[in-house]
Amino acid sequence: MRGVRSREAASDAREIVPGARRTTAGTRRTAADAHRIAYGARRGVLNVAAATVLAVMIFPVYWMFATAFKPTAEIQNETPGLWPAHPTLEHFATAVGADGFWTFWRNSLAVTGAAVLLALVVALLSAFAVARMRWRGRGPFIVMIFAAQMAPWEALLVPMFVIARDAELLDSLAMLTGVYFMVTLPFTIVTLRGFLAAVPAEVEEAALVDGCTRFAAFRRVIFPLLAPGLMATSLFGFITAWNEFAFVNVLIIKDQDKRTLPVWLSSFRDVFGTDWGATMAAATLFALPVLVLFLFLQRRVGAGMISGAVKG
Amino acid sequence: MAVSQNPAPPQERRAPWSPGRAARRRGSPGSSRGPRGPRNLRGRSSSGGSRSLWPYLLIAPAVAGGVLLLLYPLLRAAVISFQHFRMGELIRGGAAFVGLDNYRELLAAEEFWTVVARTFAWTGINVALIMGISTAVALMLLRLGRRMRVALMSVLALVWATPIIAATTIFQWLFQSELGVVNWALTGLGFDSFRGYSWFADGTAMFGVLVVLVVWQSVPFAALTLYAGLTTIPAELYESARIDGGTGRQVFTMVTFPILRPLFALVTSLEVIWVFKCFPQIWVLSQGGPDDATTTLPVYAFKIARVLHRYDLGSAVAMLTVVILAVALIGNLRRMLKQEGAES
Numbered sequence: 220m221r222g223v224r225s226r227e228a229a230s231d232a233r234e235i236v237p238g239a240r241r242t243t244a245g246t247r248r249t250a251a252d253a254h255r256i257a258y259g260a261r262r263g264v265l266n267v268a269a270a271t272v273l274a275v276m277i278f279p280v281y282w283m284f285a286t287a288f289k290p291t292a293e294i295q296n297e298t299p300g301l302w303p304a305h306p307t308l309e310h311f312a313t314a315v316g317a318d319g320f321w322t323f324w325r326n327s328l329a330v331t332g333a334a335v336l337l338a339l340v341v342a343l344l345s346a347f348a349v350a351r352m353r354w355r356g357r358g359p360f361i362v363m364i365f366a367a368q369m370a371p372w373e374a375l376l377v378p379m380f381v382i383a384r385d386a387e388l389l390d391s392l393a394m395l396t397g398v399y400f401m402v403t404l405p406f407t408i409v410t411l412r413g414f415l416a417a418v419p420a421e422v423e424e425a426a427l428v429d430g431c432t433r434f435a436a437f438r439r440v441i442f443p444l445l446a447p448g449l450m451a452t453s454l455f456g457f458i459t460a461w462n463e464f465a466f467v468n469v470l471i472i473k474d475q476d477k478r479t480l481p482v483w484l485s486s487f488r489d490v491f492g493t494d495w496g497a498t499m500a501a502a503t504l505f506a507l508p509v510l511v512l513f514l515f516l517q518r519r520v521g522a523g524m525i526s527g528a529v530k531g
Numbered sequence: 532m533a534v535s536q537n538p539a540p541p542q543e544r545r546a547p548w549s550p551g552r553a554a555r556r557r558g559s560p561g562s563s564r565g566p567r568g569p570r571n572l573r574g575r576s577s578s579g580g581s582r583s584l585w586p587y588l589l590i591a592p593a594v595a596g597g598v599l600l601l602l603y604p605l606l607r608a609a610v611i612s613f614q615h616f617r618m619g620e621l622i623r624g625g626a627a628f629v630g631l632d633n634y635r636e637l638l639a640a641e642e643f644w645t646v647v648a649r650t651f652a653w654t655g656i657n658v659a660l661i662m663g664i665s666t667a668v669a670l671m672l673l674r675l676g677r678r679m680r681v682a683l684m685s686v687l688a689l690v691w692a693t694p695i696i697a698a699t700t701i702f703q704w705l706f707q708s709e710l711g712v713v714n715w716a717l718t719g720l721g722f723d724s725f726r727g728y729s730w731f732a733d734g735t736a737m738f739g740v741l742v743v744l745v746v747w748q749s750v751p752f753a754a755l756t757l758y759a760g761l762t763t764i765p766a767e768l769y770e771s772a773r774i775d776g777g778t779g780r781q782v783f784t785m786v787t788f789p790i791l792r793p794l795f796a797l798v799t800s801l802e803v804i805w806v807f808k809c810f811p812q813i814w815v816l817s818q819g820g821p822d823d824a825t826t827t828l829p830v831y832a833f834k835i836a837r838v839l840h841r842y843d844l845g846s847a848v849a850m851l852t853v854v855i856l857a858v859a860l861i862g863n864l865r866r867m868l869k870q871e872g873a874e875s
Contacts, residue, residue: 269679
């Protein structure tokens with residue numbers, strides 16, 4: 220950088236003779252060049268910093284994949300290789316072959332799917348009432364939804380356990396589905412209402428004028444427009460329910476066949492001991508549905524999801 | 532993995548709480564609403580009587596769910612916290628009311644105050660790190676070239692989507708004493724004391740690992756949200772600030788921050804709530820140990836309820852957690868309602 224600058228200075232010196240005017244022009248150009256160079260340097264520093272952040276953020280996830288594909292000998296190597304030299308699927312075979320893996324997978328999928336679907340249907344009804352109708356109590360209802368969205372669920376573990384025990388709903392997937400439904404419901408209402416409000420009422424009115432019933436207008440006109448919203452919302456619900464650990468841990472205590480993947484994964488020591496390859500393969504299999512769904516839906520939903528999401 | 536391939540139209544980038552959204556909703560000609568909420572379809576619904584039962588039927592399932600699965604447990608916790616409720620009462624029922632005994636016992640216990648102090652420290656450290664790093668990353672995203680920005684945003688989204696328990700398991704592997712890559716890297720960098728160092732045996736080290744884990748998990752949401760907010764600031768504002776000779780720091784403190792203050796406040800309070808009540812990571816990694824060094828309030832409540840079978844005391848802790856969190860919650864709620872008022 221200094222080299223460039225001094226060359227500029229030399230050319231300025233040569234140009235001094237023809238007149239003061241040229242000199243000022245030359246100086247100005249030098250300043251602009253220096254600015255550009257400084258800008259370029261800043262850009263470089265910025266890119267290096269960004270690359271560092273990127274590497275640090277991605278590393279744990281990458282390391283999970285890398286370990287899952289490494290043969291045990293490579294995992295136990297004194298110097299860990301950055302990538303699997305001889306990729307293998309044996310750890311995945313171990314994880315899938317582990318006791319009850321498919322049962323837990325099915326449980327997780329059933330509970331998550333049922334909870335998300337239920338929340339979507341119930342939330343759609345409420346969102347419609349809030350976004351499209353005027354009624355006494357609408358304001359308080361919205362306040363309650365907002366409040367419920369921030370409910371401290373972790374504080375309700377103890378009463379939920381007592382309630383489930385009284386109702387003889389311990390070790391029941393139905394109870395779990397109910398809890399997940401309620402955890403995701405407020406958020407689902409709020410987002411769906413936002414998406415509904417974005418559909419102009421004129422569209423619906425036009426359909427009504429054309430002789431559609433209200434239900435037909437909803438099904439044929441609003442629903443298609445709402446599809447991206449429904450997908451974004453269900454994605455969030457899916458992640459929340461798929462992830463949930465605390466309530467399964469509390470509500471499923473005796474019947475081990477009713478456990479879900481998070482609890483199974485958290486107790487991997489009982490399953491795999493210190494077989495880290497198999498553990499990371501199991502973690503991969505657990506994370507994969509969410510990551511794939513995310514990848515698949517995110518392209519369609521785009522930033523709408525990020526802007527609409529509030530962490531649970 | 533790409534976060535939106537084509538840059539979304541500016542409105543789509545906006546966070547729901549940014550002023551732009553209200554404008555967008557009201558923007559389309561002809562859809563202007565009356566001052567008292569949506570006028571849409573009012574003609575039709577009033578022809579069926581504006582006191583129609585329909586809205587109430589539509590919200591009935593949601594209300595029922597809320598009452599049964601949220602309100603009732605909350606009330607139940609409140610009731611249990613005033614009862615003598617242990618193993619025997621759990622099995623036989625018939626718990627007796629003991630007034631404020633549980634709270635008295637709790638507030639008199641030194642352990643409780645240690646846990647409260649630890650929970651505040653835990654929340655403070657985590658939230659400060661999360662907000663600092665997220666702001667830096669968001670500002671960085673704004674200045675990056677397109678390709679690098681998309682790459683970084685995709686990685687953030689990927690981390691954000693990684694399930695909590697999967698991430699927790701990964702961190703156990705990263706920080707293993709013998710084969711863990713962290714110890715290997717630290718030893719390689721010359722910190723020889725980390726050879727075979729067991730992170731999970733020492734209270735402070737365990738606390739540190741949990742902080743790293745929670746910060747790593749939380750930064751993506753905060754950074755992406757703050758970035759979405761940053762993109763709503765018109766470029767002319769920056770230009771005029773630059774022309775007036777503002778340095779980078781001045782531009783941030785005098786232009787960027789004041790405009791985004793509501794968004795910063797919202798993200799901060801969300802992170803406070805999230806970190807404060809964080810349970811699965813701690814429970815899976817350390818169960819509150821070693822020597823209770825990582826026992827925060829939610830872990831404490833769970834431990835005394837399920838391990839010691841003191842459901843009464845556990846409920847009292849839960850109620851106090853709700854009360855402490857209520858400060859953050861109510862502030863948040865008011866902000867949301869203000870936004871709501873601005874929109875309709």
